[in-house]
Amino acid sequence: MxxxxxxxxxxxxxxxxxxxxxxxxxxxxxxxxxxxxxxxxxxxxxxxxxxxxxxxxxxxWTDPQPNDFPRPSLAHGISFLAALCRAAIGLRGRSVAELATRAQQLRTRSGAALMTAEQASNLFRYLLSFMPFTPRCLLSSYALLHFLAAQGLRADWVFGVQLFPFRAHCWVASGDLLLNELRHCIEDYAVIWTVAPQRP
Known part of the structure; x- marks a missing residue:
């Protein structure tokens, strides 16, 4: 290696x-x-x-304000399900490096974003709460990146590790703002890799 x-x-x-x-x-x-x-x-x-x-x-890191998101619409629901499906299909048989490359190359919706990255991620997590399962960090983060791209937004994919015992985790952030995680949940993780989106 x-x-x-x-x-x-x-x-x-x-x-x-x-x-x-x-x-x-x-x-x-x-x-x-x-x-x-x-x-x-x-x-x-x-x-x-x-x-x-x-x-x-x-x-x-800064925690998101969980109640700050627009009223969910049918279009939001369709976009959420599409992001979740694309992410789930995209995970199959691909390494983290391959997923990172795909995440960097996600095409964003043209035009001005109608909400902030924080609002979009809060909306995503709200809609996710109605699902009959809780996806693991890799799937949920990858799906969130797809959802953000559909709203014309970009964010970083952050990978962290801790030792004794060993654990690996990932989350999405916009600058210092956490989008799908909380500070107290990642305080023991050291950031090993950050996948930033490619500039358009």
Whole structure:
């Protein structure tokens, strides 16, 4: 595995690698020297430089306002179901790297967006609450990206990891604003990869 090219992040006393070629994660135990870790943390906090090997703090994120969305319409419902179906079909047999490429290339609806990314994601989550199942993070995030594109909007697809025990998670964000997750749910995750949409 060419680890120098794959997304990498420190999480606690380990280094996590996202192996895009084999669609898998790997980790290496690599405890930090306490004094060095403290010095790096203080340097970053003081604006002396950003250490990209250190995890992104959850305090950076902003929670969405869940009640801010337009009144659901039939068109919204159709768009929601179409996004969910496209995402579910698109997941089959594809690696995360392939999904990321497809997400970057999603075509947005032409014309001005009729709502903000926050309003659209809140509407998506509201409609999702009526489904008889709760999709896992990969499907729900991929479907949300499709729904946003249908509204003429774009967002980032963020992948995070944590160690001891190992967990992987993903969510959608617009800048610092979380669109389908809450700060307290991701506070233990270090961001390993962010898939940003291609510029039109």
């Amino acid at each position: 060419e680890r120098d090219r794959d997304p990498t992040v420190r999480s606690g006393d380990g280094i996590v690698y996202l192996d895009l070629a084999h669609d898998d994660y790997a980790c290496r135990y690599d405890p930090e020297e306490p004094a060095l870790a403290y010095a790096q943390s203080m340097a970053s906090a003081g604006g002396a430089g950003l250490d990209t090997t250190r995890p992104m703090l959850a305090s950076r």
